[in-house]
Amino acid sequence: xxxxxxxxxxxxxxxxxxxxxxxxxxxxxxxxxxxxxxxxxxxxxxxxxxxxxxxxxxxxxxxxxxxxxxxxxxxxxxxxxxxxxxxxxxxxxxxxxxxxxxxxxxxxxxxxxxxxxxxxxxxxxxxxxxxxxxxxxxxxxxxxxxxxxxxxxxxxxxxxxxxxxxxxxxxxxxxxxxxxxxxxxxxxxxxxxxxxxxxxxxxxxxxxxxxxxxxxxxxxxxxxxxxxxxxxxxxxxxxxxxxxxxx
Amino acid sequence: xxxxxxxxxxxxxxxxxxxxxxxxxxxxxxxxxxxxxxxxxxxxxxxxxxxxxxxxxxxxxxxxxxxxxxxxxxxxxxxxxxxxxxxxxxxxxxxxxxxxxxxxxxxxxxxxxxxxxxxxxxxxxxxxxxxxxxxxxxxxxxx
Numbered sequence: 001x002x003x004x005x006x007x008x009x010x011x012x013x014x015x016x017x018x019x020x021x022x023x024x025x026x027x028x029x030x031x032x033x034x035x036x037x038x039x040x041x042x043x044x045x046x047x048x049x050x051x052x053x054x055x056x057x058x059x060x061x062x063x064x065x066x067x068x069x070x071x072x073x074x075x076x077x078x079x080x081x082x083x084x085x086x087x088x089x090x091x092x093x094x095x096x097x098x099x100x101x102x103x104x105x106x107x108x109x110x111x112x113x114x115x116x117x118x119x120x121x122x123x124x125x126x127x128x129x130x131x132x133x134x135x136x137x138x139x140x141x142x143x144x145x146x147x148x149x150x151x152x153x154x155x156x157x158x159x160x161x162x163x164x165x166x167x168x169x170x171x172x173x174x175x176x177x178x179x180x181x182x183x184x185x186x187x188x189x190x191x192x193x194x195x196x197x198x199x200x201x202x203x204x205x206x207x208x209x210x211x212x213x214x215x216x217x218x219x220x221x222x223x224x225x226x227x228x229x230x231x232x233x234x235x236x237x238x239x240x241x242x243x244x245x246x247x
Numbered sequence: 248x249x250x251x252x253x254x255x256x257x258x259x260x261x262x263x264x265x266x267x268x269x270x271x272x273x274x275x276x277x278x279x280x281x282x283x284x285x286x287x288x289x290x291x292x293x294x295x296x297x298x299x300x301x302x303x304x305x306x307x308x309x310x311x312x313x314x315x316x317x318x319x320x321x322x323x324x325x326x327x328x329x330x331x332x333x334x335x336x337x338x339x340x341x342x343x344x345x346x347x348x349x350x351x352x353x354x355x356x357x358x359x360x361x362x363x364x365x366x367x368x369x370x371x372x373x374x375x376x377x378x379x380x381x382x383x384x385x386x387x388x389x390x
Binding site: 066067 | 350353354355356357358360361365
């Protein structure tokens with residue numbers, strides 16, 4: 001399905017905010033009530049990735065939220081993909097990925113959606129780094145990793161993306177349809193950038209602020225850092241080799 | 248020289264009987280449907296290769312000479328290792344495919360469960376509304 005030229009009004013097309021959540025009971029309640037207050041122009045879907053805590057109950061209790069409970073932990077990639085499958089089956093025109101840990105600001109959802117709604121790009125990525133010195137603290141290990149991703153991905157898709165690990169992204173119908181069948185499983189975010197770039201999807205980054213975690217732990221601990229880097233770099237290169245578009 | 252003459256036939260006997268036992272075990276498992284045919288092909292293929300080279304000593308000698316192995320029975324071990332390599336790689340392929348299918352099934356089930364829950368809720372509402380209107384009608388007819 002093609003997005004109409006010149007963009008469409010907010011009410012006329014369905015938008016789904018996909019929130020993958022694994023053991024996020026500390027953050028989720030506040031986040032959902034925050035999202036609920038902000039506006040009613042999108043539906044919210046929480047994909048509870050086999051949490052052992054009360055994540056599922058909190059999501060159900062929020063009322064307006066749709067909740068999909070995965071019977072066991074499938075990982076972030078498969079959770080987000082579940083959201084895409086749901087969006088595709090229920091004819092959503094736009095989807096937005098929003099982390100369940102309270103690191104993203106609900107106010108900025110509109111900023112990302114605007115880009116895909118106006119057909120400026122197929123995918124909008126919220127980036128911490130398009131502006132310099134904007135608050136987000138990161139240790140040097142992570143920063144080096146992020147630089148390497150930037151460099152490798154520029155080699156592979158000839159497009160400058162600064163924040164490959166961002167989990168704050170908006171998608172149009174065409175990219176939803178593509179990703180519901182092709183979303184990678186393990187540490188998916190950087191690989192998705194390559195997949196999209198190689199398959200001719202237009203991506204655009206916008207600056208979004210990222211808050212410190214309020215609770216829970218990051219999915220990538222420092223000790224697993226090297227494993228993460230190697231796994232992701234391998235899958236980035238493989239994704240590039242696998243994709244149709246070769247230059 | 249004498250040492251070799253005594254040892255080799257014994258090794259050959261062991262190799263031949265081992266290969267035959269292995270093939271029979273495979274056939275038994277396939278017949279009992281404990282292994283699917285499609286997953287047993289590589290095993291069977293290598294089983295027959297082991298048998299072939301255990302019986303056909305000249306062939307083994309030739310093979311050993313070809314790759315520069317001084318002690319021909321060692322070529323048999325090389326074949327073993329090669330076979331394990333291929334079969335283990337096949338396993339990785341199968342496991343990857345299974346885990347992908349498993350993931351898709353899990354997602355499918357979870358989505359349908361969520362949709363079923365929503366449908367049930369809607370039906371409950373509808374039934375309640377219907378009951379209410381029925382009662383109202385009854386009251387009216389009584390009046």
